[in-house]
Amino acid sequence: MESFEVPTIVSAGSDDPKAPLVILLHGRGSTETEIITLASYLPKGVRYVALRAPIAEGAGYAWFANKGIGRPLPESISKTMGWFYDWLDGFADHLSKIVLIGFSGGAAFGGGLILNSPKRFTGAAILYGTLPFDAGIDTSPQRLANTYIFLARGELDNVIPRDLLDRTWSYLNSDAGSNTVALLDKGGHGISERVRGGLVIWLGEILGLPEKGMGWIAPGLIHRDVGSDRSEIPKTALKRCVD
Numbered sequence: 001m002e003s004f005e006v007p008t009i010v011s012a013g014s015d016d017p018k019a020p021l022v023i024l025l026h027g028r029g030s031t032e033t034e035i036i037t038l039a040s041y042l043p044k045g046v047r048y049v050a051l052r053a054p055i056a057e058g059a060g061y062a063w064f065a066n067k068g069i070g071r072p073l074p075e076s077i078s079k080t081m082g083w084f085y086d087w088l089d090g091f092a093d094h095l096s097k098i099v100l101i102g103f104s105g106g107a108a109f110g111g112g113l114i115l116n117s118p119k120r121f122t123g124a125a126i127l128y129g130t131l132p133f134d135a136g137i138d139t140s141p142q143r144l145a146n147t148y149i150f151l152a153r154g155e156l157d158n159v160i161p162r163d164l165l166d167r168t169w170s171y172l173n174s175d176a177g178s179n180t181v182a183l184l185d186k187g188g189h190g191i192s193e194r195v196r197g198g199l200v201i202w203l204g205e206i207l208g209l210p211e212k213g214m215g216w217i218a219p220g221l222i223h224r225d226v227g228s229d230r231s232e233i234p235k236t237a238l239k240r241c242v243d
Contacts, residue, residue: 025106
């Protein structure tokens with residue numbers, strides 16, 4: 001039986017072991033050292049960890065074997081998710097705030113993780129990717145009831161099959177029951193400045209971060225003034241930042 005090595009990780013941000021944890025999941029054929037650069041645009045006061053996927057793929061790595069782009073083999077993604085959970089149990093079992101951010105193939109993997117264990121994670125960002133449909137993972141109605149989801153899709157994305165992008169968009173904005181912030185970006189298959197800025201606001205909201213720790217903010221995003229208390233970012237601000 002195939003076995004996987006102990007995960008290779010890189011970290012950024014806070015070194016406080018009690019800080020909220022954001023796990024960054026790279027795309028197919030990429031590496032942990034590429035996706036960790038996203039952390040420099042995201043809020044302070046958070047620990048960012050990027051894992052290297054366990055399966056060699058070209059010059060990089062992949063989260064699962066597939067039967068086409070965005071279509072995991074059920075037995076493969078089941079095994080790699082088990083490998084991930086084994087690592088997480090030892091690394092962050094003491095934490096109550098854990099967020100997944102996955103790009104492309106990492107979005108499919110992160111989507112599988114939160115679908116499989118929705119109560120284990122604070123939320124998940126599905127960036128320019130699809131959920132792992134038809135891969136033995138529960139995608140029934142209300143599966144993600146009240147779960148925080150940030151969904152970004154590029155209008156010109158020609159990497160992920162359109163039918164999978166459409167199905168993901170429909171499910172996460174309706175049947176899943178999730179608390180979804182959805183952004184339809186004008187670009188292609190790459191994380192834009194607008195999406196990075198939306199992530200800043202979304203993470204600040206769901207992790208309850210103080211405004212002064214929000215770090216980089218994209219120009220043109222709706223952003224409330226700093227007040228004397230830590231009131232929630234208005235829902236209208238989240239909505240308007242992605243319109």
